[in-house]
Amino acid sequence: MPVDQLDEGNQLRGLPWMVALSQGLGVAMIVLIGIWLNSYMGGFAWDGTSKEFNLHPLCMICGLVFLYGEAIMTYRIFRQSKKLKVKIIHAGLLFLALFAAIVGLVAVFQFHNKYSIKNMYSLHSWCGMITVVLFCLQLAIGFLCFLLPGARANLRSFYLPLHQFWGSAILILSAVTCISGINEKLFFVYKTTYQKLAGGAVMGNMCGVVIVMFVMSVLFVVQRQEWKRPPDEDEDAVSIHFRTLTNQDSDSE
């Protein structure tokens, strides 16, 4: 085996283990949050009550933490696959995350409206709204810039590091919002008895800790220089393919 392939093999040695760890944490996170909401917080329904509210944390965590985290790891997990294929998986996961987030937001607004609770007053809600707005902006700009044909190559290369930074930043904002939300929920439900750390309180805290661990594992995978996808030899081919399809040549620079 050539020396440079051996070097790359050594550099990539930790990647499958960290990906496996993040997947394990992701599954544990969804299972824990499901058990917590179903067994300790009253379960789920679509009836405007606190059972509908419970769909809010479930959907937001499935969408803007789990699916979002998976989406930003696709370029590390499918390092050898064709870039266009990986882009489509990345975008597909993000659109699923958007769908989950919309359901989660409708659930909390319907619950608030039924009980005449004001929307958007807490710091949790402010952080959440900032996260969702940035997520939508990032999805729209990313879609226009990287998936639709027509964007100039120099615009793409200018925007790529910003897209990568905001990709991680939005995941961090999601974690900030989730932790403040779970903390708030536990004070709403248990009030002064939160101190006694009943089963549901410990489970809620555990959910928060596992969310933080999942987010950290994803950030570790995406920030590691050696694990980044190598520059793509078929990138030009894809651009040419798009250009041929659309008769655009504005990205010929």
Next chain:
Amino acid sequence: MPVDQLDEGNQLRGLPWMVALSQGLGVAMIVLIGIWLNSYMGGFAWDGTSKEFNLHPLCMICGLVFLYGEAIMTYRIFRQSKKLKVKIIHAGLLFLALFAAIVGLVAVFQFHNKYSIKNMYSLHSWCGMITVVLFCLQLAIGFLCFLLPGARANLRSFYLPLHQFWGSAILILSAVTCISGINEKLFFVYKTTYQKLAGGAVMGNMCGVVIVMFVMSVLFVVQRQEWKRPPDEDEDAVSIHFRTLTNQDSDSE
């Protein structure tokens, strides 16, 4: 001017602006949190009451957000200074951060004990304790590995990317903990009237948003590849200097 110096000049163009932005946000954060705690939450005292509690958010934010953020930016701000000098500033700021965090922790434990409130039950406190423990570990290992002489060069180069990752991760954890803490405090103080968004509630929310903005600006500065400090030509000289001083040659590999 040689072409490579021109290139470097172009790449570094945004750095002073982003540093200035982060400094502005940092000062705004400390001023806002000071006004919020002093004018809306009852002010400060060292008497075990809620006035002592108010020193908890002030000290934790000054320490584990502001000073900590400044510390991890030192390698970007002093790109041209001697590495040993920058290391000492970095470590000095982190020891100041540790001191502020200790005062902040003593304040909250004394307040809890005076009113027989249990310590360490909320998700906020769990996240906070994880943050403080990781911060102390990172400080101790970083000190032993990078500032004290004797660490092998291959140990240093193995640990450096981990130290950098955990450096950012601890700042993220600090932000997570601050936002859940401010959110919790506002529900404690205003209860159901938080919805009315009185002056202190809006100020508290604003503090949270500015904390997030400061943390994001720091993370932006430290993650940008082109802004990283170039490999240090006098690094070996420093090691040799240490080696001569201490008669250690265990790091000769």
